[in-house]
Amino acid sequence: MDFSGNVGEWQRNVSEGKAGKHRRMTVIEALNIQSGQSIIDVGCGGGHLLKELGMCVGGKGHISGLDNSRQQLENAKAYCSEYDYIEFIEGSATDIPCDAETFDALAAIQTYEYIEAVDPALKEARRVLKLGCPIAIVSILWDHCRFYGADEALNQTIFDAFKAHCFHQMLPMELSHLLPDSGFGSITRQNLSYIETTLHAGMAGFYLSKLMALFATTQGVSDTDAELWLSQLQKADDDGRFGFVNFPVLTMATAI
Numbered sequence: 001m002d003f004s005g006n007v008g009e010w011q012r013n014v015s016e017g018k019a020g021k022h023r024r025m026t027v028i029e030a031l032n033i034q035s036g037q038s039i040i041d042v043g044c045g046g047g048h049l050l051k052e053l054g055m056c057v058g059g060k061g062h063i064s065g066l067d068n069s070r071q072q073l074e075n076a077k078a079y080c081s082e083y084d085y086i087e088f089i090e091g092s093a094t095d096i097p098c099d100a101e102t103f104d105a106l107a108a109i110q111t112y113e114y115i116e117a118v119d120p121a122l123k124e125a126r127r128v129l130k131l132g133c134p135i136a137i138v139s140i141l142w143d144h145c146r147f148y149g150a151d152e153a154l155n156q157t158i159f160d161a162f163k164a165h166c167f168h169q170m171l172p173m174e175l176s177h178l179l180p181d182s183g184f185g186s187i188t189r190q191n192l193s194y195i196e197t198t199l200h201a202g203m204a205g206f207y208l209s210k211l212m213a214l215f216a217t218t219q220g221v222s223d224t225d226a227e228l229w230l231s232q233l234q235k236a237d238d239d240g241r242f243g244f245v246n247f248p249v250l251t252m253a254t255a256i
Contacts, residue, residue: 006210012075015048019194019204023248024049026192027107027136028056030252036060037104040128042093042121043067043111047076047086053107054083061085064103068092093121101130109138110248113168122182129255135184138192139171141247147209148243149236150229158229161219162212172249184253192248199237205244209233 014020027049033039033056041049044065053063063086067073073088080086091097093108093115106125115121125135142163147155163169172189179187196205213226236242 006214011207011211012046013201014204014207015046017202017204017207019246019248020048022194023109023138023192023250024052026190026250027109027138028052030190030250031105031107031134031136033057033105038062038064038102039105039107040064040066040096040098040103042096042106042108042125043114044076044088045069045072045109047079049107049109050076050086051080051083054080054086057085059085063087064089064098066091066093066096094124096124096128098128100127102128104130104133106133106135108136110140112137113139113142113166113171116167118168118171118174119178119182122178122184126183126255131255133255135179135253135255137171137175137251137253138248139168139175139251141172141249142166142169144193144245144247146245147205147212147233148245149239149241150232154225154229154232157221157225158212158216161216161221164219165215172251175251175253179251179253183256185256186252186254188252190250190252192250194246196244197242199233199242199244203244204246208244208246 035058037057039053044050044067050063050065065076066089070090073090077088106129112118112121196203199206209230213230217223217226233242
């Protein structure tokens with residue numbers, strides 16, 4: 001995906017908004033991060049979690065950010081420029097260029113759902129984690145991510161097109177067997193779902209609707225229909241009928 005221009009800006013705005021901050025703070029709390037630890041963020045994107053992890057571990061710790069997008073890594077480097085103990089690794093979650101049992105914790109926010117061969121990626125996560133250390137995975141139940149207020153048929157057309165954007169629409173449900181098969185135990189889940197009833201630049205749904213409409217046009221939806229869908233959501237907001245529901249799930253497990 002091209003993270004320049006509007007797409008990169010929209011994603012940054014989602015990360016910097018209330019929902020994005022809440023997810024990261026929940027992950028940090030769940031990992032029980034201590035000063036001096038070594039932590040990897042798999043699929044680090046623009047670096048928002050990296051910076052916060054860096055603040056937690058301090059100068060005696062070490063943070064690694066892994067991403068397969070050079071563009072995103074450059075964004076992350078700029079965002080985290082004041083932390084010299086954060087390193088940036090261009091690579092794949094299925095082949096992490098680090099030694100076995102390197103890290104005290106691993107975080108992956110909306111990463112594994114975009115990896116077709118997720119099994120080897122989870123096994124690779126287990127390889128680089130120390131025994132007894134935690135993994136935190138945030139993934140979305142995309143079947144339950146919905147906008148309300150647009151024409152029902154057009155709304156469904158947009159959502160049907162959007163299903164092609166990732167390989168695992170319901171990854172939190174798959175992790176129940178994938179994690180034990182990959183060397184993890186003590187699996188727990190935390191519901192991070194939220195509802196928005198306004199459509200403005202302070203809300204995640206504002207930017208996600210734009211991303212969904214743009215992606216839908218790559219899947220055969222016309223520009224006219226995509227723009228109509230966005231205008232219908234805006235009209236619903238004007239009339240007090242708008243709604244957006246998202247269903248992220250935090251899955252925690254321990255390397256065994």
